[in-house]
Structure formats: C-alpha cells, structure tokens
Amino acid sequence: MKIIESPAEMQRFAETARLRGEKIALVPTMGYLHEGHLSLMREGRRRASVLAASVFVNPTQFGPREDLASYPRDLQRDCRLMETVPVDVVFAPRPESMYLAGAQTWVEVTELTRGLCGAARPGHFRGVTTVVAKLFNIVKPHLALFGAKDYQQLCAIRQMVRDLNFDVEIVPMPTVREDDGLAMSSRNTYLSPAERTAALSLSRGLEAARRAFVRGERSSTVLAAAARRELEREQGVGVEYVEVRDAISLQEIAAVSAPAVVAVAARVGGTRLIDNIVLEPVPK
Numbered sequence: 001m002k003i004i005e006s007p008a009e010m011q012r013f014a015e016t017a018r019l020r021g022e023k024i025a026l027v028p029t030m031g032y033l034h035e036g037h038l039s040l041m042r043e044g045r046r047r048a049s050v051l052a053a054s055v056f057v058n059p060t061q062f063g064p065r066e067d068l069a070s071y072p073r074d075l076q077r078d079c080r081l082m083e084t085v086p087v088d089v090v091f092a093p094r095p096e097s098m099y100l101a102g103a104q105t106w107v108e109v110t111e112l113t114r115g116l117c118g119a120a121r122p123g124h125f126r127g128v129t130t131v132v133a134k135l136f137n138i139v140k141p142h143l144a145l146f147g148a149k150d151y152q153q154l155c156a157i158r159q160m161v162r163d164l165n166f167d168v169e170i171v172p173m174p175t176v177r178e179d180d181g182l183a184m185s186s187r188n189t190y191l192s193p194a195e196r197t198a199a200l201s202l203s204r205g206l207e208a209a210r211r212a213f214v215r216g217e218r219s220s221t222v223l224a225a226a227a228r229r230e231l232e233r234e235q236g237v238g239v240e241y242v243e244v245r246d247a248i249s250l251q252e253i254a255a256v257s258a259p260a261v262v263a264v265a266a267r268v269g270g271t272r273l274i275d276n277i278v279l280e281p282v283p284k
C-alpha cells in the first residue's frame with residue numbers, strides 16, 4: 001500500500017494509472033476508520049482496479065468552536081485497517097499542502113445546504129464541497145463512494161458533481177450501525193459509557209418514525225414528533241433538529257408521498273451526533 005502526502009505526487013500517480021487504463025475509485029475520509037469507512041472501501045475495491053482512500057481532517061469544514069483540534073487521529077491504525085481491504089494508495093496530505101497561503105476559491109452548493117446541519121454549522125458544507133472538489137482534481141477518480149450516514153453531505157456532493165460537470169460517478173452507501181443500532185462514527189469515541197447508552201435514542205427515534213410510517217402515518221409533523229419523543233425521553237440529549245424532508249431536494253414536505261429522509265442531529269454530552277433513515281412509500 002502506497003502512502004502519498006504530496007498533492008502533486010498524487011496527481012502524477014493518478015495520471016499514470018489512468019494512462020495504463022486503470023479505473024480509480026476514491027473513498028474520502030477524515031480517518032479514525034471504522035466499519036462504515038471500510039464498507040465503502042470494500043465496495044470501491046469491487047468496482048475499480050485502483051482503490052484510493054484519502055485521510056485528511058479538513059480544517060475548512062470545522063467551525064471555530066468545533067472539534068478540529070481534538071478530532072481523533074491515528075494514521076498508523078488507519079493504515080493497518082486499510083491494508084486489510086486492501087487499499088492501493090492512501091492520500092494523506094498535510095493541511096498546508098492542501099490549502100496554500102493566499103487560497104481564495106470556494107465551491108459552494110447554495111440551496112441544499114441551507115437547513116438541517118447547514119443551519120447549525122455555517123460554512124461546514126462549503127468546506128466539504130471545496131475539499132471534495134480538490135480531492136477529485138488530485139486523485140482523479142472515476143468513481144467516489146460516500147456514506148448515507150452524512151445524508152446532506154451526499155446530496156450536496158451529488159449536486160456539485162452535476163452543477164460543475166465533474167466526470168465522477170457518485171456511489172452512495174448504506175449507513176453501517178453497531179449491533180444495538182448506533183450509527184458508526186469516529187466521534188462515537190468521545191462518548192462516555194452513559195452517553196453511549198443515551199446516544200441510542202437517535203436510532204431508536206428514527207425506528208419509531210419508521211414504525212409509524214409502516215402503520216400508515218404520512219404527516220411529516222407526526223413522524224418527526226414520534227422520533228423526537230424518543231430523543232427527549234433521554235436525559236443529557238439536546239435535540240438540535242428532527243426533520244422529515246424530500247429525499248432528493250431536501251425541501252420541507254407536509255406529508256410523505258415520495259421518498260423522504262428523516263434526519264436528526266443531537267448533542268449527547270459535548271458530542272454532536274447525526275443520523276437518518278429514508279422512508280420509501282410503495283408506489284400505488
């Protein structure tokens with residue numbers, strides 16, 4: 001497994017691979033890998049002849065009061081896990097080489113990023129789309145895999161690819177969960193045992209909404225309330241939002257008549273967690 005730090009060297013590697021006729025898959029990550037990341041990598045391995053993964057804690061997607069400094073980092077551990085896939089090339093740049101002094105260009109998806117996480121994290125998605133655009137230009141992938149766990153991010157990246165004619169296929173991948181339902185996240189490492197238990201209210205809330213939907217409930221307000229009740233039952237969980245939105249446009253909807261996403265964000269102790277499920281009405 002090759003490890004590359006320099007963007008220019010990564011571009012040379014990718015260009016050479018393309019000239020050989022290889023198909024390149026990219027899995028962008030911020031590291032501290034778990035089974036969610038590895039599921040994306042295994043699928044990338046299956047779909048391409050060269051599997052690239054990036055490990056980069058992207059400073060531009062963190063707000064000034066967020067956890068950039070404390071975000072868990074362990075490249076050696078990540079490399080051991082990536083060897084098992086196996087990943088062919090790891091792109092692990094230094095922040096200074098990704099953002100040169102005087103950089104002034106941003107990629108911003110406007111509408112899709114207004115509500116949900118975009119409301120509480122101004123500038124977050126602009127940082128995400130900018131770094132993903134840069135990674136596409138550096139790693140030159142034919143396809144890139146993203147988790148539905150970060151649902152709004154997946155929507156924003158799809159929109160960016162469409163709007164800016166990126167020649168990259170976006171492959172969405174299902175959320176990988178712990179056995180008890182907690183969506184895997186590098187940030188779960190921040191949780192104390194009591195918080196870990198309280199965090200289960202997110203997936204429990206989403207399941208409550210799903211059960212109501214299966215029973216025939218279609219009102220967004222009622223479905224969201226079913227999820228919110230589970231979260232609010234739990235001491236030490238601060239709900240940021242519980243929303244039901246159109247699964248493609250992320251527009252607010254009064255009732256579910258087409259695929260919809262139920263998305264939640266909550267603070268558990270000092271840790272901000274997100275989760276979501278997609279509800280699919282069966283066509284009549």
Ligand code: AMP
Pocket residue numbers: 028029030031035036037039040145146147148149150173174175176177183184185186
């Ligand atoms: P991150 O390192 O958290 O920025 O995530 C890197 C990629 O892994 C993103 O496409 C995430 O959506 C995806 N990912 C993170 N957690 C999960 C999960 N539990 N299941 C599936 N994909 C995930």
